[in-house]
Amino acid sequence: MEELLQIKDLHVNAENKEILKGINLKINKGEIHVIMGPNGSGKTTTANAILNNPMYKKTNGSIIFNGEDITNSKTDEIARKGIFMSFQSPEEIPGISVTNFLKYAKNKITGEPVRIFEFREEVKKYMDELCMNSNNMERSLNVGFSEEKKKKNEILQMLVLNPKLAILDETDSGLDVDAIRTVSKGIQMYKNENNAVLIITHNTKILSSLKPDYVHILVNGKIVKTGTGELAKEIEDNGYAKYK
Amino acid sequence: MPKTNVNEINRNIYDIKNKDNYDFKIKKGLTEDIIKEISNQKEDPEWMREFRLKALEIYNKLELPTWGPDISELNMDEIATYVKPKTKLNSNWEDVPEDIKNTFDKLGIPEAEKKSLAGVGAQYDSEVVYHSMKEELIKQGVIYTDMETAVKKYPELVKEHFMKCVPIYDHKFVALHGAVWSGGSFVYVPKGVKVDIPLQSYFRLNSPESGQFEHTLIIVDEGASLHFIEGCSAPKYNKVNLHAGCVELYVKDNAYLRYSTIENWSKNMLNLNTKKAIVGKNAQVDWVTGSFGSKISMLYPMSILNGENAKTEYTGISFAGKGQDLDTGFKVIHNAKNTSSVVNSKSISKNGGKCTYRSLVRINENAKNSKSTVSCESLMLDDISISDTIPTNDIRTDEVEFSHEAKIGKISDKTIFYLMSRGISEEDAKAMIVRGFAYPISKELPIEYAVEMNNLINLELEGSIG
Numbered sequence: 001m002e003e004l005l006q007i008k009d010l011h012v013n014a015e016n017k018e019i020l021k022g023i024n025l026k027i028n029k030g031e032i033h034v035i036m037g038p039n040g041s042g043k044t045t046t047a048n049a050i051l052n053n054p055m056y057k058k059t060n061g062s063i064i065f066n067g068e069d070i071t072n073s074k075t076d077e078i079a080r081k082g083i084f085m086s087f088q089s090p091e092e093i094p095g096i097s098v099t100n101f102l103k104y105a106k107n108k109i110t111g112e113p114v115r116i117f118e119f120r121e122e123v124k125k126y127m128d129e130l131c132m133n134s135n136n137m138e139r140s141l142n143v144g145f146s147e148e149k150k151k152k153n154e155i156l157q158m159l160v161l162n163p164k165l166a167i168l169d170e171t172d173s174g175l176d177v178d179a180i181r182t183v184s185k186g187i188q189m190y191k192n193e194n195n196a197v198l199i200i201t202h203n204t205k206i207l208s209s210l211k212p213d214y215v216h217i218l219v220n221g222k223i224v225k226t227g228t229g230e231l232a233k234e235i236e237d238n239g240y241a242k243y244k
Numbered sequence: 245m246p247k248t249n250v251n252e253i254n255r256n257i258y259d260i261k262n263k264d265n266y267d268f269k270i271k272k273g274l275t276e277d278i279i280k281e282i283s284n285q286k287e288d289p290e291w292m293r294e295f296r297l298k299a300l301e302i303y304n305k306l307e308l309p310t311w312g313p314d315i316s317e318l319n320m321d322e323i324a325t326y327v328k329p330k331t332k333l334n335s336n337w338e339d340v341p342e343d344i345k346n347t348f349d350k351l352g353i354p355e356a357e358k359k360s361l362a363g364v365g366a367q368y369d370s371e372v373v374y375h376s377m378k379e380e381l382i383k384q385g386v387i388y389t390d391m392e393t394a395v396k397k398y399p400e401l402v403k404e405h406f407m408k409c410v411p412i413y414d415h416k417f418v419a420l421h422g423a424v425w426s427g428g429s430f431v432y433v434p435k436g437v438k439v440d441i442p443l444q445s446y447f448r449l450n451s452p453e454s455g456q457f458e459h460t461l462i463i464v465d466e467g468a469s470l471h472f473i474e475g476c477s478a479p480k481y482n483k484v485n486l487h488a489g490c491v492e493l494y495v496k497d498n499a500y501l502r503y504s505t506i507e508n509w510s511k512n513m514l515n516l517n518t519k520k521a522i523v524g525k526n527a528q529v530d531w532v533t534g535s536f537g538s539k540i541s542m543l544y545p546m547s548i549l550n551g552e553n554a555k556t557e558y559t560g561i562s563f564a565g566k567g568q569d570l571d572t573g574f575k576v577i578h579n580a581k582n583t584s585s586v587v588n589s590k591s592i593s594k595n596g597g598k599c600t601y602r603s604l605v606r607i608n609e610n611a612k613n614s615k616s617t618v619s620c621e622s623l624m625l626d627d628i629s630i631s632d633t634i635p636t637n638d639i640r641t642d643e644v645e646f647s648h649e650a651k652i653g654k655i656s657d658k659t660i661f662y663l664m665s666r667g668i669s670e671e672d673a674k675a676m677i678v679r680g681f682a683y684p685i686s687k688e689l690p691i692e693y694a695v696e697m698n699n700l701i702n703l704e705l706e707g708s709i710g
Contacts, residue, residue, distance in 0.1 A: 053661050075664035076673075084665070091662040095680025101666075104676070108667035140680070157666065 001028040003067075004165055004196050005050075005083075010061035012042075012049045019045040021221035022061070027165065030193040032210060034232060035200045037218035038240045043200045044088060046218070047169045051075050051085050066164065080109055082164030086154035086171045093141040098153065099123070101141045102160050109161050126159045130186050147174040155186035166190065167198045172206040184209045204236040219243045274300060274323050279423050286426070291403060292395055299412045299422030306416040312602070313540045313569045318486060318514055323420070386439060387432040391459045394430035401432060405461060409492040409548075410520045417488040417516040421457055425490065428458035433468040433499075442471040442504075442690055460491040462501065466524075469500035473690065485512045485539070493521035495529045497551055502530040506693055508700065509538035511568065517543045525551030525580075532688045534697055535562040535572050536704070544602060546575035549583035549611075561590045561685040563704055564597030564629075573603040573634075578611035578644075587618040590685060592678060594625035594704070599632070606638040607646070615645040622652045623681050625674065625705075675705050 005027040012020035019042045027033050037043050048056045050063060052075050062071045070078050093101065102123065103114045127134050130152045142150050151171055158166050168187070172180050184206055191197060199206065207215075207229065215231040216223045217240070224243045225231065279300050283293040308315065381388055387398060395402050412422040433439055464470050474491075487509060495501045501521070509515050515538040521529040531545050547556035558574040576585040591599035601620045622631035633650045655677050663673035678701055679686075686694040 051661075051665050055657060055661070074670075075661060076667050076669050079665050079667040087662060087665075091656075091659045093659065093663070093677065093680050095683030096676060105666035105668060108669075108672075161666065 001030070003027075004029050004065065005198075006064040007050070008062050008064070010046075010049060010063065011059045012045055013057045013059055014045055014055065018059070019056075019221055020049065023218075023221075023223060025216065025223065027196050027198060029164075029196055031213045032191065032197045032199065034207060034212045034215045035198065035218050035223075036202060036204075036215060036232065036235055038202065038244070041218045042221045043202070043218055044169055047085055047167045047198075047200055050167060051078050051083060076108070079163075080111075084158050084161055084163035084166045086151075086158060086166065086168040088170040088173065090142050090150045090154055092143045092145075094143050096141050097138050098141050099137040102157065105157070106160055109163075123156070123160060126156055126186075126189075129189060130156060131182050132156065148176075148179045151175060151179070151183060152186075155183055159186060159190055162190070163195065165196050165198065167200065169200045170202070171199070172201055172203065177205070180205050181209070204232045207232050217243050273321055274303065274420070274423065276300065282424055282426070286392055287396075289395065289399060291399075295407070296423045299407075299419050302413050303416060303419035303423055306413070306419055308416055309542075312542055312571050312600075315514060315516070315540060315542075323486075381439065381443075384437045384439070385434040386437060387430065388443060389430050391425070391428040391430050391461065394461070398430070398432070401463065402430070402461065405463060405492065405494055406459075407490070407492070409494065409522050410490055410518050414518065418490065418518050421459070421488045421490045421518070425457045425459045427456075428460045428489070429462075429474070430460075431462040431464075431470065431472060433464045433470050435465045436467040437465075438469045439471070442473050444473045456487055456489075458489045460489070462492070462503070463494040464496060464499040464501045466496045467498040468496075471502040471504070473693070474503070474505040485514055487513055487515045487517060487538075489517045491517070491519035491545075493519075493529060495521060495523045495527045497524040497527055499524065499527045501528075502532065504532040504689060504693070506534040506536070506689070506697060507538075507541075507543075508534075508536040509541075511537055511539055513538040515541040515543060517541075519543070519545040521545075521547045521556070523547055523549050523551060523554040523556060526553045527551060528555040528557075530557040531559065531574070532685065533558070533560040533572075534685060534689075535560070535570055536700055537568075538570070539568060541570045541572055543570075543572045544575050544604075546577070546604075547585065548577045548579060549585070549614075550579050551583075552580045553582045554580060555584050557586045557588075559588045559685050559688050561592070561682055562599055563592045563701070564594075564599045565704055566595035566597060568597045569600075570598065571600045571602055573601045575604040576606070576616065578605075578607040578614045578616065580611055582613050583611055584615040585617070587616075587620070588684060589618075589620040590681060591620075591622045591631060592625065592681065592701075593622070593629035593631055596626075596628045596630075598630040600634060601632070601650075602634045604636045604638070605646070605648075607641060607644050609640045612641055612643040614641075614643075616647070617645075618648040620650050621681075623678065624652070624654050625678075626654075671705070675702050678705060 003026060007023055007025040010020055010023040011018060023046060035043055035046060045056055049058060052073060058071060062069060065081060065083060070081065103119060107114050124134060132152050136149065142153060145153065154171060171183055175183065187197060187210060212229050212232065215227050215229060217225040217231065219240060276297060279296050283296055308320065407422055410418055412419045431443065460474060462472055493501055493503060523529050529547055533545060535541055535543060545558065549556060556576060560572065560574065562570045562572050564570045574587050574589065578585065589601050591601060593599045599622060603618065605616050605618060607614050607616065620633055624631055631652050635648055637648065639646055655674060659677060660670060660673045663676060664670060668676065679698055682701060686697050689697060
């Protein structure tokens with residue numbers, strides 16, 4: 001198994017408060033990992049710290065991606081190295097259409113000019129799979145989109161940008177069963193043996209069709225338990241009380 | 245050396261001339277003699293000469309505006325040096341500031357046009373384009389010429405409309421304009437004629453001193469329509485730093501006029517421009533305005549909706565950087581039943597720049613069943629920039645629909661992070677957000693201007709990442 005991401009003893013502050021208190025995590029190519037945990041346990045902080053969001057300060061530890069230390073790399077560099085994050089609340093960007101944004105980002109990520117025809121075909125294919133209306137392509141990015149449209153749009157970006165590691169932060173929150181199924185389908189389309197997925201969630205609905213390799217329980221800034229898919233089931237039945 | 249000889253001869257002539265006008269040389273301020281000299285050079289007809297002198301009289305009586313930006317740096321005692329024809333207006337290419345030269349280069353302005361825009365000789369030869377367009381228009385009876393020619397060739401039309409929409413007693417700089425105006429465009433579109441290609445003004449290319457007190461007069465007669473584009477997004481550089489132009493638009497019954505302009509002045513300029521439209525029954529005037537550059541701008545286009553069902557839309561954007569104070573906005577008078585106005589104003593400020601939206605909406609008692617929707621949005625790129633909104637709403641009847649919405653925002657770190665997480669650099673992310681913010685304006689512009697405006701935004705944002 002080839003190692004893709006390794007997080008070592010990561011401590012992170014947000015607003016001068018320590019949120020992550022020594023996280024260790026290793027993700028190999030071909031794996032699906034899940035981080036579960038109660039609200040405020042540091043799930044979103046973990047995702048933001050990997051992409052080095054300047055609002056989160058790392059006080060200790062390191063992040064190695066594909067053999068390179070990216071602990072202090074800029075967010076856009078990290079993205080270009082192949083890490084993608086699906087946001088819990090995607091930002092609205094007025095005046096920039098979905099299609100132009102995708103084209104622009106793809107050009108930045110691949111460093112190559114985007115071939116318009118192929119690009120259109122590719123995007124259309126993904127949109128069909130995700131049950132998205134292609135009329136939305138010319139609309140401003142996320143502006144006035146429903147929760148479901150925003151989340152599907154994140155998955156669409158993941159498919160088009162085709163990262164080595166996709167971090168999905170609460171992608172399932174606020175979605176109904178059908179939408180979760182569609183999003184899962186998108187993740188399955190993306191997933192292969194050369195890339196990896198890190199799913200951050202606090203419920204288990206999305207996991208039923210995805211079959212995670214590892215489930216980590218994050219409580220109060222630390223991973224308190226790591227297990228297989230069975231662990232998610234246990235949480236579904238009994239909650240986090242046991243780990244608090 | 246022959247060169248010396250020539251200089252000496254010139255010198256002699258100059259001395260004599262100076263002697264003739266000795267009187268005004270030592271007097272401070274603007275005098276009748278200066279105005280008469282301008283009038284002589286223009287070969288004005290008598291009525292225009294009298295008009296200029298009348299305007300001068302009013303100019304001397306009016307006070308400087310005390311509201312708005314501080315324009316005290318303008319030395320009114322030495323106004324004569326701003327307005328005297330052919331004096332020191334030509335500078336050397338070497339003297340043109342580097343930032344302006346850079347902007348020309350980055351916008352891809354041709355060499356000849358650069359020099360013309362910088363007011364240093366070499367006139368850009370746009371005659372071919374200009375003429376082929378003109379042929380078509382002439383067939384339709386459209387008149388499109390420079391203002392001086394119009395005064396001589398179409399005296400009745402000009403007399404009837406010239407500074408009737410913007411009267412000379414409006415404010416001190418309008419009076420000044422009336423006295424010293426020079427250059428500009430005249431357009432007349434006859435009844436029922438639809439001009440289907442946008443008409444672009446080339447006045448800036450015609451004479452080195454134009455673009456300072458230029459006068460634009462457009463008459464769109466009943467049932468006719470026109471899209472007129474003035475200016476371009478390259479900075480106009482003059483050594484003298486006062487611009488007091490005037491734009492008058494007459495949109496007669498059932499007519500349509502769209503007036504688009506991107507003004508980009510060099511950053512030493514005081515831009516005190518006056519623009520007004522009178523709109524007839526079932527007629528519509530749309531303004532699309534981009535204000536860039538200048539040190540201080542005071543610019544408030546105005547629509548007077550005089551006919552029933554008259555409409556106006558204003559779409560404007562201004563961008564203030566370091567040391568700039570852009571005081572802009574829109575004024576509308578609803579003066580008849582069922583009139584409507586829509587205002588969409590945006591401003592961007594960075595590096596301590598200041599943008600103020602100052603507006604007037606007046607709905608008169610006779611304007612029952614009228615509608616006015618005002619939306620203004622400001623975007624500040626840092627903590628030291630300033631944005632302000634000063635609306636005046638004077639609604640004199642109950643039977644109206646009126647709404648005013650103002651939003652002031654900053655580029656959020658979250659948004660930048662979101663874009664950066666897609667591989668986009670911080671600088672590109674900011675530029676993308678600003679371009680998106682400006683999009684509702686740029687989409688109203690013809691493509692080449694929209695592209696230039698985007699380039700200009702990118703230029704303004706360069707190096708703004710701290």
